[in-house]
Amino acid sequence: MHIPDGFLSTPVWAGLAAVSAPAVGVLARKAQSGLDESRVPLMGVMGAFVFAAQMINFPVGIGASGHLLGGALLAITLGPAPAAIVLTAILAIQALVFQDGGLLALGANVFNMALAGVLAAWLPYRLLAGTRARRLGIFLAGFLSVFVSACFCLGQLALSGVHMPGHVLAVAVAVFSVTAALEGAITVAVVAALERVQPGWRREAPQPGRRLLILVGLAAFLLASAGFFLASALPDGLERVAGLVGLQGREQTLFVSPFPDYEALVIANPWLRNAAAGLAGLLLTLLVCLLAGRWISRWRNA
Amino acid sequence: MSCVVNARGLRFRYEDGTEALRGVDLHLHKGESVALLGPNRSGKTTFLLHLNGILRGDGDLRVCDLPVTAPHLTTIRRKVGFLFQDPEDQLFRPTLLEDVAFGPLQAGLPRPEAEERARRVLCQVGIGDGWDRPPYHLSGGEKQRVALAGILAVQPEVLILDEPTTHLDPPARRTLLDLLLTLPQAKLVVTHDTAFARALCPRAVFFESGRIAADGPIAQIIDRFAWEI
Amino acid sequence: MSCVVNARGLRFRYEDGTEALRGVDLHLHKGESVALLGPNRSGKTTFLLHLNGILRGDGDLRVCDLPVTAPHLTTIRRKVGFLFQDPEDQLFRPTLLEDVAFGPLQAGLPRPEAEERARRVLCQVGIGDGWDRPPYHLSGGEKQRVALAGILAVQPEVLILDEPTTHLDPPARRTLLDLLLTLPQAKLVVTHDTAFARALCPRAVFFESGRIAADGPIAQIIDRFAWEI
Amino acid sequence: MAQRIGRSHFVFDEWSRLRSPLHRLPPPLKLLSTLALLALTAAWPGAWRLFALAPVLILLARLPLPGLLWRAALVLPFTLTFALLTWWAGDPAHALTLLWRSYLSALWAALLMATTPLEDVLLAARRFGAPRLLVEVIQFTWRYLGVVAEQAWRMRTATLARGADRSFEISAASLAVLFSSSYARAGRIHRAMAARGAGGGA
Ligand SMILES: Nc1ncnc2c1ncn2[C@@H]1O[C@H](COP(=O)(O)OP(=O)(O)OP(=O)(O)O)[C@@H](O)[C@H]1O
Ligand SMILES: Nc1ncnc2c1ncn2[C@@H]1O[C@H](COP(=O)(O)OP(=O)(O)OP(=O)(O)O)[C@@H](O)[C@H]1O
Ligand SMILES: [Mg+2]
Ligand SMILES: [Mg+2]
Numbered sequence: 002m003h004i005p006d007g008f009l010s011t012p013v014w015a016g017l018a019a020v021s022a023p024a025v026g027v028l029a030r031k032a033q034s035g036l037d038e039s040r041v042p043l044m045g046v047m048g049a050f051v052f053a054a055q056m057i058n059f060p061v062g063i064g065a066s067g068h069l070l071g072g073a074l075l076a077i078t079l080g081p082a083p084a085a086i087v088l089t090a091i092l093a094i095q096a097l098v099f100q101d102g103g104l105l106a107l108g109a110n111v112f113n114m115a116l117a118g119v120l121a122a123w124l125p126y127r128l129l130a131g132t133r134a135r136r137l138g139i140f141l142a143g144f145l146s147v148f149v150s151a152c153f154c155l156g157q158l159a160l161s162g163v164h165m166p167g168h169v170l171a172v173a174v175a176v177f178s179v180t181a182a183l184e185g186a187i188t189v190a191v192v193a194a195l196e197r198v199q200p201g202w203r204r205e206a207p208q209p210g211r212r213l214l215i216l217v218g219l220a221a222f223l224l225a226s227a228g229f230f231l232a233s234a235l236p237d238g239l240e241r242v243a244g245l246v247g248l249q250g251r252e253q254t255l256f257v258s259p260f261p262d263y264e265a266l267v268i269a270n271p272w273l274r275n276a277a278a279g280l281a282g283l284l285l286t287l288l289v290c291l292l293a294g295r296w297i298s299r300w301r302n303a
Numbered sequence: 304m305s306c307v308v309n310a311r312g313l314r315f316r317y318e319d320g321t322e323a324l325r326g327v328d329l330h331l332h333k334g335e336s337v338a339l340l341g342p343n344r345s346g347k348t349t350f351l352l353h354l355n356g357i358l359r360g361d362g363d364l365r366v367c368d369l370p371v372t373a374p375h376l377t378t379i380r381r382k383v384g385f386l387f388q389d390p391e392d393q394l395f396r397p398t399l400l401e402d403v404a405f406g407p408l409q410a411g412l413p414r415p416e417a418e419e420r421a422r423r424v425l426c427q428v429g430i431g432d433g434w435d436r437p438p439y440h441l442s443g444g445e446k447q448r449v450a451l452a453g454i455l456a457v458q459p460e461v462l463i464l465d466e467p468t469t470h471l472d473p474p475a476r477r478t479l480l481d482l483l484l485t486l487p488q489a490k491l492v493v494t495h496d497t498a499f500a501r502a503l504c505p506r507a508v509f510f511e512s513g514r515i516a517a518d519g520p521i522a523q524i525i526d527r528f529a530w531e532i
Numbered sequence: 533m534s535c536v537v538n539a540r541g542l543r544f545r546y547e548d549g550t551e552a553l554r555g556v557d558l559h560l561h562k563g564e565s566v567a568l569l570g571p572n573r574s575g576k577t578t579f580l581l582h583l584n585g586i587l588r589g590d591g592d593l594r595v596c597d598l599p600v601t602a603p604h605l606t607t608i609r610r611k612v613g614f615l616f617q618d619p620e621d622q623l624f625r626p627t628l629l630e631d632v633a634f635g636p637l638q639a640g641l642p643r644p645e646a647e648e649r650a651r652r653v654l655c656q657v658g659i660g661d662g663w664d665r666p667p668y669h670l671s672g673g674e675k676q677r678v679a680l681a682g683i684l685a686v687q688p689e690v691l692i693l694d695e696p697t698t699h700l701d702p703p704a705r706r707t708l709l710d711l712l713l714t715l716p717q718a719k720l721v722v723t724h725d726t727a728f729a730r731a732l733c734p735r736a737v738f739f740e741s742g743r744i745a746a747d748g749p750i751a752q753i754i755d756r757f758a759w760e761i
Numbered sequence: 762m763a764q765r766i767g768r769s770h771f772v773f774d775e776w777s778r779l780r781s782p783l784h785r786l787p788p789p790l791k792l793l794s795t796l797a798l799l800a801l802t803a804a805w806p807g808a809w810r811l812f813a814l815a816p817v818l819i820l821l822a823r824l825p826l827p828g829l830l831w832r833a834a835l836v837l838p839f840t841l842t843f844a845l846l847t848w849w850a851g852d853p854a855h856a857l858t859l860l861w862r863s864y865l866s867a868l869w870a871a872l873l874m875a876t877t878p879l880e881d882v883l884l885a886a887r888r889f890g891a892p893r894l895l896v897e898v899i900q901f902t903w904r905y906l907g908v909v910a911e912q913a914w915r916m917r918t919a920t921l922a923r924g925a926d927r928s929f930e931i932s933a934a935s936l937a938v939l940f941s942s943s944y945a946r947a948g949r950i951h952r953a954m955a956a957r958g959a960g961g962g963a
Pocket of ligand 1: 323349
């Protein structure tokens with residue numbers, strides 16, 4: 002579910018880019034701190050591994066097959082922050098070289114898969130790692146990493162005005178559940194096989210600590226994504242919510258005017274307004290990127 | 304007919320347009336050992352991959368008197384034993400014994416018999432114990448021998464070896480050589496190790512940009528192409 | 533002193549308890565080429581990895597008259613050029629030129645000078661164009677030569693080569709050999725390719741389970757250990 | 762994309778090293794103008810007019826028009842699905858908009874990549890504040906993509922040659938082996954970097 006460009010409305014992609022860019026900056030810093038240089042080639046080769054893993058098919062009954070998506074496996078083997086960076090790198094390469102996902106939509110895709118997906122994978126794994134339900138934790142990691150990403154993706158599409166009738170949504174959710182379950186099963190199988198072909202591959206098993214906190218985090222995360230998904234599944238309700246918080250549903254597109262003072266001037270040319278908003282969104286994103294980069298580099302040097 | 308491999312005018316082009324084979328003619332007789340020499344990228348590996356139908360090109364190809372087509376693939380793959388260059392690529396079971404028993408199990412043998420055969424073949428290649436170790440911990444030479452055992456376990460009629468000596472030290476090469484010399488099957492060996500090829504194969508075939516440039520006694524071929532340091 | 537490598541009683545044990553080196557004594561003189569022969573797992577690679585401090589064992593080790601200890605590592609790594617078996621692993625930058633310039637840049641050379649030097653060294657190994665290309669389209673022999681260029685660019689005093697001919701066909705081996713013969717540096721070459729070792733090194737050292745079992749003229753060593761097929 | 766990663770995936774790399782006025786422009790400028798074009802395409806309802814601009818730019822860059830149009834068409838499967846859904850939901854106009862918008866956007870991205878080598882795009886992104894770690898990871902991933910994919914293909918071939926039917930468990934085992942050998946490769950790369958003076962410690 003890589004969203005291409007042309008699907009998301011300006012506030013949605015710009016907003017998500019404004020969230021993702023600094024988040025990736027902070028995570029990059031976190032992934033680099035306290036780790037030796039050897040992590041950089043490791044993360045790069047693992048990114049290549051995830052690409053190559055797509056060539057190995059997992060048959061699932063009558064003629065159909067799936068393949069590993071990798072978010073959960075990366076989170077389990079590398080830890081959440083490096084996994085998020087590796088997935089961001091993969092998404093960037095897919096957007097640039099493989100026309101799989103858009104450049105403006107990169108922020109959204111990173112948010113869905115590298116941030117939300119990895120978090121959704123890490124929490125259940127971490128929660129159940131030291132217990133007898135470890136395998137369940139790994140399965141849930143695989144399952145949630147896909148399911149949560151897909152829900153966010155659908156939600157963002159709906160928020161941007163892509164029509165999806167209710168029954169289609171139901172089918173989509175069913176398909177996602179199957180894909181997600183497959184990812185869970187593959188992740189469990191690969192981790193199990195890894196333990197057999199290379200006993201002791203994993204050095205530190207995370208201890209279940211601060212369990213309550215994690216549980217709360219997990220619940221909040223699930224609730225938030227479910228709520229987001231429900232909201233987008235019910236566009237009427239969404240519109241009402243949007244109206245309540247002062248956003249306008251117009252041309253099936255949520256739109257915040259960045260230049261309220263000039264509204265009268267450009268009202269005659271709605272496309273001009275849209276274009277202006279698009280450019281403003283772009284500038285805003287760039288600005289945020291620049292500032293975040295500066296801030297991070299200064300923070301690092303300090 | 305006693306031809307185990309019979310290729311005529313075999314051509315193959317990879318998806319991306321690389322013409323890897325441009326008309327290969329080769330006959331391999333029963334029990335014969337032939338070395339496939341030739342520069343890097345000349346299409347040797349590509350040719351081998353046709354012999355059990357992993358790649359499918361145009362032209363005429365019969366293996367063990369069967370055309371290499373979909374209905375015969377299962378039979379052919381059981382008759383053709385394929386040793387790849389890097390043993391890491393073909394050892395994927397949790398223990399040595401399971402790995403060697405894999406082929407027989409796939410062929411439908413019951414587990415006790417498959418494991419019995421695996422044990423026998425492992426002894427044959429000189430691995431007498433430690434059968435429940437994972438392959439991950441083996442040395443290059445041991446891996447190479449386990450991979451060979453995995454192939455011998457399906458009792459093939461032809462052995463296809465793609466650069467089998469790469470990671471081996473000279474004594475391990477000699478052990479492998481001696482083992483291969485005792486095996487009665489026909490052999491097709493791709494190698495850059497001319498000494499090994501000389502010792503194993505009386506006949507050689509020289510590949511050059513997807514075609515066979517020469518076919519004859521190995522000493523003659525090595526001389527003609529100055530194929531030695 | 534004119535010893536570029538001077539090891540005395542070098543011992544090393546991996547974390548998992550494997551005793552890989554059990555007292556290695558070796559002297560390498562300026563401009564000398566020595567072949568390191570020995571069975572798989574005898575500790576050759578482990579020994580090489582000590583020479584620039586990637587691994588650190590007990591005992592006495594001096595490289596280019598400096599003890600291999602933390603304060604000298606940077607200097608030593610600049611004086612020791614390391615060519616590994618698989619060139620894919622050492623061509624890690626996006627383009628050839630950047631790859632070869634990597635060492636000089638790490639050593640603090642300004643970019644224009646580093647690139648200038650990279651260009652010169654690339655010509656020296658016979659790669660005259662395509663410098664802004666990624667390494668993936670090169671053949672095995674070309675990759676190996678670019679990797680060598682990356683090492684020569686730091687102007688080392690010793691060259692350490694770990695099985696440099698593995699994937700090369702005989703002509704590519706010969707090209708690499710001819711190139712190495714023109715280089716004035718001292719060389720330490722691990723290889724299972726005896727013909728290559730013979731042609732490059734007059735002297736050989738034989739490893740056996742973490743120790744040096746023999747040291748002398750290469751023909752003698754090869755004979756004594758029957759180190760040929 | 763569950764097929765073999767072959768040389769066709771590196772076609773942008775071939776294109777990006779050609780010579781033309783567009784290839785010569787500074788990469789940061791090209792990156793910025795691509796983003797601007799994308800934003801314009803996303804926001805301006807009349808952006809389909811830009812379809813006239815695309816061929817001009819492609820020809821100016823001396824690139825093969827059909828090849829580039831085809832690369833951009835890789836977005837169509839996703840787009841078509843959602844366009845059909847939207848059509849079905851009773852909004853054909855919006856469906857059409859989705860189609861041309863995403864195709865035109867893909868064309869801009871393809872044009873950027875066909876005129877600028879990836880490493881230059883990354884360098885430009887770095888200038889605009891992309892984290893160093895991310896850029897380095899992208900470089901490594903791109904570098905080793907073909908290498909690891911080649912190995913995956915060899916492993917798949919080897920299992921087939923041993924008479925394996927495709928099975929879930931065998932695929933998992935192959936992936937596990939591929940994973941651990943990638944791990945080992947990363948270690949070797951790090952050694953090679955250290956040997957050439959990267960970083961301080963071992
Ligand atoms: N999967 C592939 N896709 C596209 N082209 C390929 C593929 N595999 C090989 N080739 C190309 O086909 C040609 C023949 O390759 P092949 O691997 O058969 O050579 P080889 O003789 O085995 O070389 P080597 O001695 O290096 O193993 C080469 O040009 C190679 O680049
Ligand atoms: N990373 C490691 N961890 C633990 N043991 C290791 C490691 N690397 C090597 N060894 C062990 O150390 C010993 C020496 O290995 P080394 O790689 O130095 O041998 P070598 O002489 O280079 O062999 P080859 O000719 O196969 O390359 C072997 O027993 C090997 O299993
Ligand atoms: Mg080959
Ligand atoms: Mg070694």
